[in-house]
Structure formats: C-alpha cells, structure tokens
Amino acid sequence: MNALKPHLIRLLPQFAVLIAVVALISLAFPDFLKLQIQNGRVYGSLIDVLNRGAPVALLAIGMTIVIATRGIDLSVGAVMAICGAVAAASITSGHSLVYTLALALSVGMLCGLWNGILVAVLDIQPIIATLVLMVAGRGIAQLITEGAILTFNDPGLIFIGSGSFLGLPMPVVIWLVFGIAVTLLVRRTALGMLVEALGINRRASTLSGVSTGVLLIAAYVLSGLCAAIAGIIAAADIRGADANNAGLWLELDAILAVVVGGNSLLGGRFSIAASLLGALIIQSINTGILLSGFPPEFNLIIKAAIIVLILVIQSPRIRDLATLFGRADSAEASVKQEAK
C-alpha cells in the first residue's frame, strides 16, 4: 500500500476534478448515477461516458508516452481514419476478421513507424513531422474508401464497436485492458523510466547508453497502434468507415486529456492513469453539457472555459504564487514535482 501512495497522491487532483464534475452533473440530474442491468448488460450515463470516451482514452494512452518523450503526435486522428478505412475495405472484400484486424493494426503501426523515423532518424520537430501525416492522412483514407462511406455488416467487426463483455461495452473493455497492459509494460520494466529520461534530456540519455532512437520510434509506433484500435472501434461503432469525419479533431482532445492529466508538454515524468482520468473528465463534461439541455451552441464555450480554468490552476506561475502564500498542499507540491 505504501508503494502505491505516491501514485495516488499524483492522481488526486484529477480524481478530485472528475468527482466534482460528476457530482455537479448528478446534482442537477440524479439519474446520471443510475445504473441498470438489462439483457446482461449494464446501462446508464456513467457507462455511456466510459463508452463514448473510448477513442480519446485510447489515443491518450499513446499520446502520453509520445508527450513524455517531449514529442507530440498530431496525426492520430488521420491515422484513425486510415485504419478504419483499411478495416472496412478489407472486411468488405471478403477477408477474415483476424486478417482484417491484423492488417488495420499493422497499418496503424506502420504510420507510427513513419512518424517515428521522421522524428528519431531525420531529427525533424515532432509537431511538423506528424503534421505531414495529419494533412496527407485523410487524403490517403479517402483514397482507400474512394471518397464514399464504406459500410459493412460483418457481425464480428461490429461486435468490437457495440458488443459487450462481462456486461460492459466492448470499447470500454478494450481501452481498460489496453491501458492497464501499457501501464504494466512501462512501469514493471525500466521502459517508463527510460522514456522519462529521454524526454528530459535526449542527449544525456544517449550518452548514458540508452538507445534513444529505438525508444522514440517505439513511442510513435505505440501511438499509431492506439490510433488504429481507436479507428477500428470508431468504424465498428457506426458500421462504416467515414474518411472525412472519423477521428476529426480527436488529436486535440487527446492532447487536452494528457494536459488535463497534469502531464507536462515539455516531456519527462508521465502518468497514463492521469491521462485516462483526463479523458474521462473531458467526456463527462461533454455528456454533462448534452444532458443539461443547454443549447448545444454553448458546448464549445463551456468546454473552453473549463479547460482554461484547469490549465490556469496547473500553470507554473499560479503554482509559484500558491507556494509563495504557503498554501501549497501536498497534491500541488507533487504536481509541481511532476513538472520538474
């Protein structure tokens, strides 16, 4: 338990915000917290938040690692569109489900590999390196679907988007399992620490014998893989691949989730769990605004205001002020430590 304590303190601000948001919504709408079981599936707004948040949560996993290396991946939305298109094209041309999934996932990893090589080998700034695929990616996806929305009826592929496992919707199960798997992978091995070292000072980690190039490429490949899974889920959910709108602007939501999760955009220490909480905070806000019956026109303004508030609270200047007045509680102090 003692070993877990620092992790819990690290997650405290995000937990507090999430609980505050959920409490606020459920104050206005008591039904928000209600869960019911029908036909062996759990239904309710909370499950809905988990389900709708699946693509952003998945993207946030890969984005956290990429941002920890002091990078950024703008292409994930376009990669989602490409992988959704590949999956739909493969299943409609009669390939098996296993083949389709393997193909779509490998295409996602290939996109990640491309980004990784641009960043690690050609030493291009991540924001521009991934901009290339962001601009071209949607064109490639349209090339695959030939400009139309490719629909499919394969029950196996549809199950990924709208099936359920142990009473939970499939997308929720997928992002939970994948998030836990990646967390274990980076925290139970030295990988996480090496990524942090790379993010803080690439040159120093290279000099101390870390193969930073391979590690950087691996981070982008992971991000591509996450985008591929998210793309398959998004396509399976609507039973079709929409090259124009699949994953549109989700890269920005994923980056926001990581930032709201208290991870520094300057790289270094990271927490996947905090990013996932960030993704849930964003999705709860979205669902809450929808439920509240506010005219949907106000969604973006409210979202922007809340995000600015969260960011201002986390900004280095405000934290310094808080320390100055001696009001820095342990949570804030630990966040500050993260930033360093």
Added chain:
Amino acid sequence: MNPRYVPLAATVAIFLAAYALCILQYPNMLSTRVIGNLLTDNAFLGIAAVGMTFVILSGGIDLSIGAVIAFTGVFIAVVLESTGLHPLVVFVLALGIATLFGALMGAIIHHLEMPPFIVTLAGMFLARGMAFVLSIDSVPVKHPFYATMKAFYYRLPGGGRITLIGGLMLLVFAAGILIAHRTRFGANVYALGGGVQTARLMGVPVARTTIAIYAFSGLLAGLSGIVFSLYTSAGYSLAAVGVELDAIAAVVIGGTLLTGGSGFVGGTLIGILIMGLIQTYITFDGSLSSWWTKILIGLLLFGFILMQKGFLYLSKGGRRLA
C-alpha cells in the same frame, strides 16, 4: 548565395517549375484570369498566413485563426442583419474584437507561461463556440455595400481581374514584409524566435512583443474573416475549419523554419500560390479527385522539411570544415 535565401529560392524555383509543367499540359493556365483567380480564391488564407508567419517566426503557433475567421464572418453577418450599422463600422468592430482576442491569448501565453499550442487550442474552442452562440445557421449578407465592393476590381490585360480581396492580400503581404524586415517590432520577432532568454538579454521587451505578435495574428485573422465574408457573402460558424493547418503548411512550404527565428513573409506568399496551383491543376484536370490535394500538399510539406534539414546539415558541415 547567402544560405538564408536558399530555402526561399528553392520555393520560388519549385513554384515556377510546377507552373511551367502545368502550362505545358494546359496552355490555358498561362492567362491572367487564372492568376487573378489564384489570388482571389486564396486571399483569406494568404492574409491569415501572414499572421501565422509572424507567430511561427517568434517560435510560437496559433491554432485559433480558422475559428476566428468563422467568428468574424458570423459576427459581421449577424450584426449587419440585426442593426442598421454600415459594414465599414462593423468591420472596425470585428477587427477590434479579433485583435483583443489575440492579445488576450498572447498575455496568457506570456504571463501564465503556458505553451502557445494549448492556449491557442483553447482559443480555437472559444472562438468557434462564440460563433455557434451567435448563429448555428449560415447567415447571408445582403447589404448593397457588399455588391459595390465585389464589383470593384482592376482589369489586367488578358481579361484577368485583381479583385478587391486579391489586391488586399497582396497589400497585406507587402505590409508584412515591411514590418518583418524594416521595423524594430520585426527584429524583435526574429530575436524572440532565436531564443527567449537571448532576446531578453538583448533587451527585447519580451512581454510586449509576445502580446503584440498574437494580437497581430488575431488582427489578420479578423481581416481574413472580413475577406472570407466578402468572398462568400455569408457568415457560417462551421466555415474555415482547418485553415490554421493550411496556413502552417503554407508557411513551412514558404521556407520558414518551424523552430522560429528564420524565414521570410514573402516565402509564405509563394507557399500559398503553390498550394493554390495544386488546387487549380486538379480543377483543370477534372479526373483527379479532390483528396489528391491533401496527399500532394502532405508530400510537398515532407519534401520541404527534408530540404530544410539537408540545408541545415550542409551549413553545419560547412562550418565544421571552415
């Protein structure tokens, strides 16, 4: 040749070569009409890209310009519809709001030490949201003054027209070039892009310059919104989605380094023209689908980034030898 000019020269060479290839295939493309349309169709993008060039030269980024363009367009349409104000008055109001909006983002970036990427992202949500609040529907502009302004153009020999908005874009580029290379503010922007710490030690007023850069970008995004409103005669809150990415692509293709501190406003104009040329070629061809535009621009972007890397590598290698 001064290595600083090599990326710019390459951009110009690629534009001329691409244009020559287009003319070989479609001789009709060598007409002042095509050139006039190239300017008119890309006017709003070009004006916004000048602001983006300054932001990128200073080492920052502004993701909010597309949303500001949409907001300005909706604001103008709604105010014109519901009040009796003259369009020129409304334009001034819109420019004021857009400038203030940019200045506010600059102030947050500087004083709260937050990354420009995230601040302008929030700004993008906010501006788009305000546009939605004003109107979700497309609002037409029916003011007679609009027709007057649209009828105003300079006829080139050969039947081409430099419209008001196309000419305005050229003026903005001229002003941008002057500001970047002939004023203290321009020098400060380049200094800031070279490194904030160094700039501060050199005596650059970092706070004032940062705020002014984003205010300038906001002003030009507002102006671009006015041009867009003239171009489409309507205000629509979902318009100009993704313009910020096109503008960034144009700036990079124009030879400006995204790390800041190096590049030319004039290069951005060529970048805009290259992107417009791809679009025109696809229209002329007729059989190519529109998604090729995106793929070609992506490839072009990649080519330019590689070229910049190559020049940097060569110039470093040259220094080592010397």
